[in-house]
Amino acid sequence: MSERATPQDVVRFEIDRGLVRGVAVALAGGALLALSGAFGMGDTALGFRLAYWMPVMLVGAMWGHLCSRLVEGRIDMDRRPWLAIAALTLVISGPLAVMVWAVTGWFFDDDRSISLAHLPDFLMPVLVVTGAISALNVFLARTPVQTHAAAPGAKPARFIDRLPFKLRGAAIRAVQSEDHYLRIHTDRGSDLILMRLSDALTELEGLEGAQTHRSWWVAKDAVRDVSRGDGRATLTLEGGVEAPVSRRYAKALRDAGWY
Numbered sequence: 001m002s003e004r005a006t007p008q009d010v011v012r013f014e015i016d017r018g019l020v021r022g023v024a025v026a027l028a029g030g031a032l033l034a035l036s037g038a039f040g041m042g043d044t045a046l047g048f049r050l051a052y053w054m055p056v057m058l059v060g061a062m063w064g065h066l067c068s069r070l071v072e073g074r075i076d077m078d079r080r081p082w083l084a085i086a087a088l089t090l091v092i093s094g095p096l097a098v099m100v101w102a103v104t105g106w107f108f109d110d111d112r113s114i115s116l117a118h119l120p121d122f123l124m125p126v127l128v129v130t131g132a133i134s135a136l137n138v139f140l141a142r143t144p145v146q147t148h149a150a151a152p153g154a155k156p157a158r159f160i161d162r163l164p165f166k167l168r169g170a171a172i173r174a175v176q177s178e179d180h181y182l183r184i185h186t187d188r189g190s191d192l193i194l195m196r197l198s199d200a201l202t203e204l205e206g207l208e209g210a211q212t213h214r215s216w217w218v219a220k221d222a223v224r225d226v227s228r229g230d231g232r233a234t235l236t237l238e239g240g241v242e243a244p245v246s247r248r249y250a251k252a253l254r255d256a257g258w259y
Contacts, residue, residue: 007043016158018068018137018141019062019065020066020097021137021140021141021220022061022064022065022068022133023058023062025061025098025133025137025140025210025233026057026058026060026061026064026133027054027057029057029059029129029132029133030050030056030057030058031050031053033049033053033057033129034047034049034050034053034054035140039125039167052101052104052107055103056099056100056103059099059100059133060096061094061133062134063092064088064092064096064130064133064134064137067092067136068088069089070091071084071087071088071091072214074086074087075087075215077138077141077248081138081139081248084138085131085134085135085138088129088133088134088137088138089134089148090131090240091129092130092134093126093127093130094123096126097119097122097123097126097127100125100126101118101119101122104122115256123148136233141248143249143252144210144211144248144249144252144253145210145216145217146209146211146256147204147205147206147207147208147209147210148205148206148208149207149208149219150162150206154206155206156206157203157204157205157206158203158206159172159175159203159204159206159207160172162183162195162200162203163192164184164193165188165189166189166191167184167188167189167191170184170185170187170188170189171187171219171222172184172186172207172219173185173186173218173219173237173238173239174188174216174217174218174219174222174241175197175200175204175216175217176193176215176216176243177196177214177215177216178196178215180194180196181193181194181195182194182196182197182200185237185239185241187238187239197211197214197215197217200217204217205220206251208221210253210256210258212235212243212244212245212246212249212253212258213243213244213246213249214246216244216247218235218243219237220258222237222238222239223235223236223237223259224236226245226258226259232245232246232250233245233250233259235258235259
C-alpha cells in the first residue's frame with residue numbers, strides 16, 4: 001500500500017448515492033403521508049402535517065442509512081433481498097418508534113399529548129412505514145451505477161488523480177472494495193487507496209464502466225470473457241482479473257450489452 005489519505009481526502013465531501021436515494025424516498029413518503037392525512041391526522045391542516053412528517057421522515061432516513069451499513073455487512077442483499085428488508089425494518093423501527101413517540105408528544109397540543117403508556121402503540125405504524133421504505137430502497141438499489149466516457153474536450157475522470165504514483169498514467173481496469181480500502185486494478189498492476197466505493201463511483205464518471213457487484217466497478221473495454229455458473233456470471237478482464245456480477249445487476253448489465 002503506497003498511498004495514505006491526505007487531509008484533503010479526509011475533509012472532502014462526497015455525495016453518498018445511497019443516502020441521497022434514501023432521503024428522496026423518505027421525503028416522498030412523508031409528503032404522501034401528509035397529503036393523505038394518514039394515522040388519524042386528517043383533521044389537521046396540511047401545513048401542520050407537512051411540518052410533522054417531513055422532519056420525522058428525514059431523521060428516519062438518516063438513521064436508516066446508518067442501519068443499512070450494519071445490515072449490508074452481514075446479509076447478502078443480492079441473494080436475500082427480503083431477509084435484508086426484514087432485518088432493516090427490525091433494526092430501524094425500535095429506536096425510531098421512540099423518536100416518533102417523543103416528537104408526537106411534543107408536537108401536538110396538551111390535550112393530545114402522548115404518555116409513556118402509549119409508546120407500544122407507535123411500534124406497528126412505524127414498522128409498516130419502515131418496511132415499505134426499506135423495500136423501496138433495497139429494490140431501487142438493484143440498478144447498477146454506470147459511468148460514461150468523457151466527451152471530447154471534457155475533463156478526465158477525477159478518480160484518475162487518486163492513482164498512486166507508481167500507477168500514474170495506467171489504464172484502470174477495475175476497482176475492488178476491500179474493507180475500508182479500494183484495490184485499483186490497472187495494466188501496470190494494482191495498489192490500495194483509502195476510499196469507499198460509493199465515493200469512487202462519483203469520481204469514475206468520465207470512464208466507461210459500471211458497478212457489477214456491491215464491491216466492484218469494472219471498465220467496459222477491459223472485459224475479455226464471461227463465464228456463468230451457480231446462477232451467476234463472472235467477467236474475466238484483460239490481465240486475468242475476475243470480477244463477479246451479482247444477481248441484482250445481471251439483467252441491467254446484460255441489457256446494456258456487457259455480455
